[in-house]
Amino acid sequence: MKRIALIGNPNCGKSTLFNRLTGLSQKTSNLPGTTVESTTGQVKLKSGTVELIDLPGIYSLFAQAEDERLVVSTLLGIEGPKPDAIVFIIDGSNIRRNLLLVSQVAELRIPSSCILTMADTAKRRSIDIDIKALENELGIPVAVVNPRSDKNTQSAILSLENQTIGKIISHNENFEPRLRSFYEGNKERGLSEETLKRYTDIEKIVKKVVISSQTRNRNNTIKIDKYVTHPIFGVVIFFLVMMALFQGVFTLASGPMDLIETAFGCVKMQIDEFLPNGMWADFVRDGILSGISGVIVFVPQIFILFFLIGILEDSGYMVRASFITDRIMRKIGLNGRSIIPLVGGFACAIPSIMATRTIKNKRERLITMLVVPLMSCSARLPVYFLLISLAIPASSFWGPFHAQTFVMTSAYFAGIILALIFAMIYKIIGNDKEKSEFILELPTYQSPRIQTVISQAWIKCRTFLSEAGKVIIVISMILWALSSFGPKEAMKNAHLKAVEMTKINKVDSAQIHNTQKLEASYAGHLGKFIEPAIKPLGYDWKTGIALISSFAAREVFVGTMSTLFQTPEDDDQVKGIRTKMQAEINPDTGKPLYGVPYAISLIFFYAFALQCISTMAVIKKETGSWTWPVALFFIYGGIAYIGAFAAFRILSHYF
């Protein structure tokens, strides 16, 4: 199949066009052994089906950011075969800078054609381009497309049919070998002179093809920006937007999440009915299905947050958020561009760590990656919910604050503050030879293109499913084995004890059996084994089991607690666990075992500790070694331990 790469500047309408042309046939593929990802899709043409490759937008082939380098490696055929043809996407309202890239790629002698986008916005700006003259100058077919309206997809498809090897716009000796050497990390001299020369040559083309360009009208964008970047309004708008983002996620995600949980509950009941009772039914239900449902239940939240972030990105606001936060970010060793991965971290760290590839400076990128896991991701939320509702009555106020809201907000801010502190520490420790750089285009505001936003949010979800999904399911199976099997003698005793208890209490025997079994199992032994280590934090061995099981995904905590406290799954889980937990008394203090100090200590632990194996695996992939993930595991784990200990000790005086 013929492979055609789409090449263009950022914000030129490339992804929209790609979405429109390929529709639902899109897929992202990982190149073997790397996290380098490219999106491909198929288009049916008269001459047969072609594969379209969507590459990140770039300004120049002499690229340094990780996502930009992907374009160069694709065009040079370094990772996988070279594309058979190229389609340039050129923003008609910004033709000089767009032609710079064309002039570079033209020297690679790959058959090409060109799509000129945003012709209508260009016209509004009184820029008129002579298409025939442009075809003549570039030596390749040029089509005009307005990517925001459906009408002209036909002409876009035409430019997929025919490509020719274009003219050399600006000749430079040994371009390809020099580009290859630059890609491999060798410094090249004279590149800025070469760029200036290219612009001089481009100016000659522009004189011939641009018929008229009078006013450059970006008035609306500039008017909006006066507010968005205002010292007071700008900051207020930023916080309002962030608050709306979270409020939106909380309100929109709970419905689909409940639906998924109910659906899996039904499937489990079906299994109970159709599979003979025994180990295999157990394995399918508690090992595999629990793992799968634990993965899928997060998809709505992750999708909705990335959808909302996508709307902010596509409309042009996110770039402004980078613009206004850069000054503060820079002080703590980050970059304005870090804001997007950091906000994404509230949904899921995995795609967000991958999103750091747009940060050119290696140290700033590393620091961003290292602090993203401190953002409270969606898996922590159910844990926070359970613990807060366990220990704090909904009606209680601490001073002027609603206690439950206060603790929830504190958990989020605790993560953010620790991230800021760590960013600063990393900044001080690391030595930075590379210069930090901002240089960011502020695109014209536009109404977000929903189709593009949806498909990009879906790509993030798929990243989560493929990266975290596998790990979570495997760990869930291991945990099932650990909690189903145990030393023979202990398991036997547990069974006998359960039978006895059932006789005395005349209650649901299955629940009692499960609890006794879990206590006697290897997981139970493990929980008791680590109990001395977690006792200072106010946790018992049951919490220990839940903590260990959290390595699959943090929210597994809730499920494990529900097994430990014998709450039927189809009931209101949180309510059931809560009632049972509140009855437990700490034999040492005589106070409730699972009180406010316990809950808050555990919330701090979850806020800080790096418990997600999938996140560690992604950091390993992106940094190339296990050094950082292992270091983070111990550093954040240590902080979590100390923080939880301090919280428990201090709060024990008051509650």
Added chain:
Amino acid sequence: MNTTANHIGINEIYEIRSLKENDLTLKLAEMGCVPGTEIVKLYTAPGGDPIAFRIDSYILGLRKSEAENIFVKLSELE
């Protein structure tokens, strides 16, 4: 009236004269900051840094320290 881009007033029309030779030169040139191009300071982020400029026909955000590398003169084009 020769100065660097970080010093110009808002909405005054300048023209790029040259770029300071250093690590940023290539990137700035690639972004269209080439001699002869019109440059206008539009607004700044809270705290005055970074600064948004209109370069040719698009908006570019630059840190103060980055704008220092662009030598400009008052535009004679008008």
